[in-house]
Amino acid sequence: MSDTHAESVAFVRETAIPPAAPPSTAIGPVKWVRDNLFPTWANALLTIAAIYLIWLLLSSTLPWILGGIWNTNSLAACREILDGRSAACFSVLTDRWHQLLYGFKYPSELYWRPNLALLMLFLAAAPVLFFDLPRKLLIFTGLYPFIAYWLIWGGTILTPLLALAGFVVGYFVYARFVKSSFAKGFFGGIAAALIIWFIGGALIPEDASSSAMLEAIPSRDLGGFMLNLMLGVTCVSLSLPIGIALALGRQSNMPLIKGISVVFIEFIRGVPLITLLFVASVMLAYFFPPESTVDLFLRVVIMITMFASAYIAEVIRGGLAALPKGQYEAADSLGLDYAQAIRLIILPQALKISIPGIVNIAVGLFKDTTLVSVISLFDIVGMIRGPILASTDWNGVYWELFMFASILFFVVCYGISQYSQWLERRLATDHR
Amino acid sequence: MTTLTDPPKESFRLSMLLNDTRYRSLTLQAIAALLLALAIAYLGNNLIQNLRAAGLNISYDFLGNPSNYDINQTLIDYSSRSSHLRAAVVGILNTLLVAFLACLTATIFGVIAGVLRLSPNWLVRKLMAVYVEIFRNIPVLIWIIIIFTLMTASMPAPSAFRGDDPASTMLLGAFAFTNRGVYIPAPVWGAGSLVVLGVFVLSVIGAFIYRRYATKLLYDTGRLLPMLWPSLAILLLPSILVYFILGSPIGLEYPELRGFNFGGGIKIGAPLIALWFALSIYTGAFIAENVRAGILSVSKGQTEAAAALGLRPGRIMNLVVLPQALRVIIPPLISQYLNITKNSSLAIAVGYADVTATLGGITLNQTGRAIECVLLLMLFYLTISLLISAFMNVYNNATKLKER
Numbered sequence: 001m002s003d004t005h006a007e008s009v010a011f012v013r014e015t016a017i018p019p020a021a022p023p024s025t026a027i028g029p030v031k032w033v034r035d036n037l038f039p040t041w042a043n044a045l046l047t048i049a050a051i052y053l054i055w056l057l058l059s060s061t062l063p064w065i066l067g068g069i070w071n072t073n074s075l076a077a078c079r080e081i082l083d084g085r086s087a088a089c090f091s092v093l094t095d096r097w098h099q100l101l102y103g104f105k106y107p108s109e110l111y112w113r114p115n116l117a118l119l120m121l122f123l124a125a126a127p128v129l130f131f132d133l134p135r136k137l138l139i140f141t142g143l144y145p146f147i148a149y150w151l152i153w154g155g156t157i158l159t160p161l162l163a164l165a166g167f168v169v170g171y172f173v174y175a176r177f178v179k180s181s182f183a184k185g186f187f188g189g190i191a192a193a194l195i196i197w198f199i200g201g202a203l204i205p206e207d208a209s210s211s212a213m214l215e216a217i218p219s220r221d222l223g224g225f226m227l228n229l230m231l232g233v234t235c236v237s238l239s240l241p242i243g244i245a246l247a248l249g250r251q252s253n254m255p256l257i258k259g260i261s262v263v264f265i266e267f268i269r270g271v272p273l274i275t276l277l278f279v280a281s282v283m284l285a286y287f288f289p290p291e292s293t294v295d296l297f298l299r300v301v302i303m304i305t306m307f308a309s310a311y312i313a314e315v316i317r318g319g320l321a322a323l324p325k326g327q328y329e330a331a332d333s334l335g336l337d338y339a340q341a342i343r344l345i346i347l348p349q350a351l352k353i354s355i356p357g358i359v360n361i362a363v364g365l366f367k368d369t370t371l372v373s374v375i376s377l378f379d380i381v382g383m384i385r386g387p388i389l390a391s392t393d394w395n396g397v398y399w400e401l402f403m404f405a406s407i408l409f410f411v412v413c414y415g416i417s418q419y420s421q422w423l424e425r426r427l428a429t430d431h432r
Numbered sequence: 433m434t435t436l437t438d439p440p441k442e443s444f445r446l447s448m449l450l451n452d453t454r455y456r457s458l459t460l461q462a463i464a465a466l467l468l469a470l471a472i473a474y475l476g477n478n479l480i481q482n483l484r485a486a487g488l489n490i491s492y493d494f495l496g497n498p499s500n501y502d503i504n505q506t507l508i509d510y511s512s513r514s515s516h517l518r519a520a521v522v523g524i525l526n527t528l529l530v531a532f533l534a535c536l537t538a539t540i541f542g543v544i545a546g547v548l549r550l551s552p553n554w555l556v557r558k559l560m561a562v563y564v565e566i567f568r569n570i571p572v573l574i575w576i577i578i579i580f581t582l583m584t585a586s587m588p589a590p591s592a593f594r595g596d597d598p599a600s601t602m603l604l605g606a607f608a609f610t611n612r613g614v615y616i617p618a619p620v621w622g623a624g625s626l627v628v629l630g631v632f633v634l635s636v637i638g639a640f641i642y643r644r645y646a647t648k649l650l651y652d653t654g655r656l657l658p659m660l661w662p663s664l665a666i667l668l669l670p671s672i673l674v675y676f677i678l679g680s681p682i683g684l685e686y687p688e689l690r691g692f693n694f695g696g697g698i699k700i701g702a703p704l705i706a707l708w709f710a711l712s713i714y715t716g717a718f719i720a721e722n723v724r725a726g727i728l729s730v731s732k733g734q735t736e737a738a739a740a741l742g743l744r745p746g747r748i749m750n751l752v753v754l755p756q757a758l759r760v761i762i763p764p765l766i767s768q769y770l771n772i773t774k775n776s777s778l779a780i781a782v783g784y785a786d787v788t789a790t791l792g793g794i795t796l797n798q799t800g801r802a803i804e805c806v807l808l809l810m811l812f813y814l815t816i817s818l819l820i821s822a823f824m825n826v827y828n829n830a831t832k833l834k835e836r
Contacts, residue, residue, distance in 0.1 A: 275809050
């Protein structure tokens with residue numbers, strides 16, 4: 001064989017060529033740029049257009065932002081320093097910092113109270129948001145609404161204590177009776193709580209607020225970004241149970257219950273939030289007893305909660321519909337009654353499916369809390385458009401203020417949506 | 433001899449109302465009906481008492497009274513002597529106008545951004561992601577106010593266009609961008625303009641017929657007629673011909689400075705532009721995500737199968753990917769349209785006279801008829817949204833996958 005080999009081929013390499021590095025255009029940053037920025041002519045043009053756009057944006061805004069003035073106390077003083085130069089007067093933020101965050105009426109020596117409440121909100125929300133944390137922390141979450149209410153509004157501690165006592169007694173009655181029948185436990189618990197509140201309400205002395213440990217703050221003094229956060233957190237957490245009830249009601253085969261739920265959901269979803277806020281500001285007062293005075297904050301909370309619960313109901317209905325029919329049938333064949341099947345089989349799975357949707361609703365609702373500025377509540381947008389821009393010191397500073405408000409909302413909403421994506425990825429593991 | 437006896441007749445016991453599944457749902461519904469009736473009676477009673485205390489009644493007579501306020505942007509004739517009803521109609525038309533315009537542009541923004549988010553170009557992809565995230569996560573009210581401020585604070589006043597050496601000039605001599613709004617040329621309908629319009633409508637119909645014929649021919653025989661150029665020609669040529677034969681019956685009236693302001697032309701007020709643009713870019717960011725999800729939902733195998741059949745990329749997009757993606761895109765798109773219509777009620781923040789600002793704002797404040805105004809307002813929005821969802825149901829039923 002070797003001689004044929006020698007005759008037919010002039011030269012055979014005996015050793016392998018040492019591996020050469022790939023050409024510089026096929027690896028590393030050059031290849032990345034070629035593949036991702038300039039793969040075709042059209043794409044190259046698009047890239048250049050995009051770079052031009054970015055340059056345009058940055059070159060016009062960066063000097064304005066970086067040259068900003070932070071330490072004057074009026075627009076006139078700021079303009080004097082700038083001396084015709086175009087740059088931002090961020091000093092409006094430092095000057096009106098507290099107004100932007102807390103409104104203009106909340107007593108400044110009491111700012112520690114909402115601050116503490118916000119800090120505790122993170123602690124309270126943590127075990128709900130992250131399942132890995134010890135479940136014992138949920139006790140604090142349960143206590144949080146009462147603590148936060150007391151911190152922000154002040155007044156006598158008896159009110160939140162009484163509310164808490166009602167819930168605790170209601171829970172114990174529920175736990176005692178739920179073994180024999182869910183309905184007995186459920187309605188018994190509600191009845192017990194109502195009795196406690198009724199008796200306790202009569203026992204709290206009228207003047208308890210005047211000698212309270214924390215000074216009482218009326219709701220009309222709340223404002224700024226604090227108001228947005230409070231409305232968002234309160235309304236979302238209140239609307240969850242109502243939304244679940246509405247979703248179950250809409251799936252029910254009792255025509256009356258179903259009818260009520262459908263009419264409520266479709267009506268609320270059909271009108272814009274702003275008309276519901278009009279209802280809160282000009283119309284709802286007509287429906288309360290003549291002698292009662294329900295303040296605007298509470299009326300707004302009622303309407304926004306109704307609004308959010310209708311949307312959450314639809315999301316949860318989607319989750320219920322996405323469950324395979326076999327789950328319902330399996331629960332039935334195990335002999336579970338309706339309440340048990342819903343509580344133990346259906347809802348845990350349906351809620352898990354609908355978490356991303358619920359988070360979307362929560363983000364949307366939080367953004368929509370700015371609408372209360374239209375009915376003259378001084379949330380952050382209301383503060384900017386009202387007291388700050390109307391003041392002689394800062395009349396004419398738009399961009400700095402709106403940029404600040406935008407950044408606040410962006411940080412919160414983007415944070416929530418990133419959390420939702422993380423949750424979706426985490427929950428996705430046990431579906432496959 | 434065994435006799436089968438009937439099962440013992442159960443006597444009806446009260447506890448069966450709660451424990452027997454035959455009666456339980458009836459019991460629960462009766463309780464619900466009772467609670468509902470009680471709630472309605474309680475609220476109604478409060479309402480009657482409060483109205484009596486305030487010396488009011490429910491009546492819609494105020495709709496016929498003169499409104500006594502002016503509206504700066506109207507589509508129909510309106511003056512401060514017109515009735516409140518007419519003010520409400522002006523508001524409704526303004527709502528529909530801004531909703532229609534915003535739906536149109538939001539779709540354009542959304543489709544462009546959604547497609548570009550899937551582009552192979554890294555920079556463009558990231559840029560569009562930034563656009564979507566920024567606009568989705570900041571409240572639309574803030575966007576409306578920002579753009580309104582941008583219009584009013586940074587555009588030149590009409591007086592800047594005056595003088596021999598004006599500070600600003602009109603674009604192409606026809607468009608004036610001022611802080612009060614944008615002035616554009618208005619069409620002047622001369623004699624014979626109806627004929628031109630009629631010819632144009634006919635040629636639109638003609639273009640549709642041609643396209644249907646071409647599609648049918650393609651499906652029946654496989655013969656492919658050119659689509660784009662013939663349909664463009666059918667669309668434009670006859671109208672242009674008729675236009676010049678009749679001696680240019682449709683003219684343009686250019687806006688020009690008269691005194692302190694522009695006269696002539698069409699004025700698009702700054703509030704309308706702010707609302708329109710803000711709603712478009714805000715909702716466009718949401719639509720972009722819908723479009724992206726729709727395109728991604730078409731499995732890659734479809735594209736590959738079409739390519740294996742020898743279709744060119746353009747035809748793969750048109751004939752295979754888009755029809756399937758549209759089925760996913762259209763339902764959320766329509767609910768975004770609904771959102772635009774509802775969000776247009778934020779017009780009240782910048783002073784655009786939509787129905788919320790006329791009926792729910794000035795009319796309500798002038799007449800004090802809070803209940804009637806808010807109810808009418810809700811009725812209007814409810815009608816719109818029910819119409820849109822009815823349309824959506826029809827569409828969904830028409831396009832859903834036909835399964836056996």
